[in-house]
Amino acid sequence: MTEDFDFIHDEMDDNEGEEYLSRSEKKRRSTARQKIGEDLARMPITAVRSFGLPSALVAAFEEFHKYSKHEAKRRQMQFIGRMLREVDTAELEARLSDYHAGRASATADFQHLERLRDALMNEQEGALDEMLETYPSADVQYVRQLVRNGRKEIAAGKPSKTARTLFRYLRDIEEQ
Template sequence: MTEDFDIMNDELDENGDEEYLSRSEKKRRSTARQKIGEDLACMPITAVRSFGLPPALVAAFEDYHKYSKHEAKRRQMQFIGKMLREIDITEIEARLNDYHAGRASATADFHHLERLRDGLMAEKADALDDMLEMYPAADVQYVRQLVRNGKKEIAAGKPPKAARTLFRYLRDFEEQE
């Protein structure tokens, strides 16, 4: 009797061999693809278009961004997940990982520049030396002027225009490297 029973849940694994996938494993894979869809949905639509997705899937993401109601977005995300289950997502996963790594790196650079600017504004002893070591072409007189103006603005309760200018100045040097 069991020999006549045909398993309907066979799928192909990465090597093209048939393997039995339990219901739990199918659910895990489906959830993982759903998560990839959610990651893509959080990105701007121009970034989603750059992933080289099928046109129908790009259109589904465009529709997702048009909806404002929670339930409509949830249903569209379910549809996107279904579409992602039908395509190979290895390249999409790799590009998403690269995208997130680039964002993390940019955030770390941003925080580094903020700490450097805050150290300069607090006139820490080694902050100016650290800045000159990293950016030897920096104009020390201009940096000191911005620090001096920033302290005056803070004392007067004005917006930190000089501190922002100092941050932009440091960011420009960072981008040149």
Template sequence: MVAGIEPKSKTQVKKEMTALQTLGEKLMELTASQLKKIEMPLELRDALLFAKTINRGEARRRQLQYIGVLMREADPEPIQEALDTIGSGHILDEKKFEEIERWRDELAEGNNGPLEEILSRFPGTDRRALRQLVLNARKERVEKKPPKASRVLFRFLKALSEP
């Protein structure tokens, strides 16, 4: 034993391993494309992708334990940071989605406020196409038809807001 450094207790080691296994479970929830964006050992990435294909209880549990073992060998801090970044990006995506839905609903109801906001925020917008889509959505709503034009308007607004 080195002077001044105490060995970790079994309880402390178990807590650390459980935390790494929990991090592995969170990684399993990500899509394959999100996993590829995170810097991690190839063997760990392969184990995570394989675990997504397992849906039986005991086999899945064993695979999770294996992922926990691989997590011990990897540096968990950059993986946790990347996971936090992806999580916050998901929240931003939800907010953007809700904003686009709000624009679409207000425009279809006859409110032109969002129209000016959209045109000022996205100066290269095709005004004629946007106004035509809005008119179609309003007409559709008045005639109580299925929301085909509203969906088209939503896709147009979503395409505008994507970089």
């Protein structure tokens, strides 16, 4: 009879190193992993590969992108969520936030250049001065020529090729 109690005490000693998690906490963690998986699934597969995930997990994401049916995608997401249990999600969350911050910054830069190009093309007052103040190394004569040609194209009702050229020029200056 005492042998039975010894077994229970030995089992309790084995579980001392483990942290007790309530059922609700387990569900919260599972849902968080599922959301990380969904966030990764919305990205292009090339971006997912750049995160340094295990090859089996990358293959699961590649498989996910092949499916078109909702139910198949849902099952694959659950599978990915289970596989994410083996991955350090804290590091993965940090990488995801860096990725999203970089994309947001790139989008903001792109929109700023579009607004500047549109202001130049629409003859907004002070647009050229703003551009020269922001980018002092810009070739003013070339920018004026592009703006003049772009306005002629717009007046003629043609698609403005020079507006795209002006945008590329502004982007190149921004990168320098």
